[in-house]
Amino acid sequence: MRRAxxxxxxxxxPAFREGCPIPKRHTxxxxxxxxxxxxxxxxxxxxxxxxxxxxxxVPFCKPYCHWLIWNxxxxxxxxxxxxxxxxxxxLGNAVQGVxxxxxxxxxxxxxxxxxxxxxxxxxxxxxxxxxDLPSAARRRTLVKAMSGHILQEASLLGTFLRP
Numbered sequence: 001m002r003r004a005x006x007x008x009x010x011x012x013x014p015a016f017r018e019g020c021p022i023p024k025r026h027t028x029x030x031x032x033x034x035x036x037x038x039x040x041x042x043x044x045x046x047x048x049x050x051x052x053x054x055x056x057x058v059p060f061c062k063p064y065c066h067w068l069i070w071n072x073x074x075x076x077x078x079x080x081x082x083x084x085x086x087x088x089x090x091l092g093n094a095v096q097g098v099x100x101x102x103x104x105x106x107x108x109x110x111x112x113x114x115x116x117x118x119x120x121x122x123x124x125x126x127x128x129x130x131x132d133l134p135s136a137a138r139r140r141t142l143v144k145a146m147s148g149h150i151l152q153e154a155s156l157l158g159t160f161l162r163p
Contacts, residue, residue, distance in 0.1 A: 007041040009152035011124045014038070015080070022120060022158035028109030029163055034067065036080040039124060043151055046074035046126035050146060052139065053099070055108070057118040065139040066120070067105045068097035070146075071130045086135030093130070097137040108160035117161040126152040 015035035016022050024030035037051065050070035054063035072078060073092040084104035088094040096103045110118050127149045133141060 006043050006152060009042060009124065009126055009154040010040045011122060011154035011156040012038045012040070013122075013156060013158075016158050019157055020159065022108055022160045024163075027107040027160055030107075032105070032107050033081040034078075034105035034107070037078040037122060037124065037156070039076050039078075039126075039154070041152070042074055042076060042126055045128060045151055048072060048127045048130045049074055049078075050125045050127060050131070050142065051078065052123045052125075052142070053105070053107075054121055054123070054139075055110070055118050056121060057116070058110075058114070063121075065099040066107065067101060068099045068137070068139060068142055069094055069105075070097070070127075070133065070142060071095050074126065095131075095133065095135050095137075097133070097135060097139075097142060099139065103135060108158075110160065110162045112162065115162065117159045120158050120160060122156045122158070124154050124156075125150050 013035045026035045049072040053067035058064035072094045086103045100106045129149050131145045
């Protein structure tokens with residue numbers, strides 16, 4: 001678990017600022033590309049990273065998972081447009097689990113009957129190990145596997161209003 005003397009992890013994106021709208025390019029109404037994500041303050045003990053994207057405002061399923069990726073190398077930038085598929089060889093041995101996108105990033109795409117802005121949170125976790133999980137894993141399984149292995153965590157909140 002996180003030590004008191006460890007610098008806090010910070011998650012940012014060149015695509016949007018904290019609390020601001022996520023550009024259409026990174027949504028289901030655009031190219032649906034994952035935004036670049038930047039980490040600062042990453043501790044030297046980190047062995048791998050995991051990232052989760054959730055919609056906090058879907059009334060029937062809170063939070064609604066849009067993206068799961070783990071076993072990323074401990075890098076300071078995750079590039080834009082992570083390729084689809086259960087394995088992401090361009091990012092080491094990264095694995096994409098089953099969220100809304102089924103082994104891929106799926107950005108904001110609120111249902112037509114929900115007309116208010118939604119909040120989407122990217123959560124990044126620095127872990128002290130790699131995770132031995134099948135690509136069929138879902139959010140609950142990932143969270144359980146990370147338990148006791150999280151060195152640092154950070155979040156980035158963006159919003160999106162259906163056009």
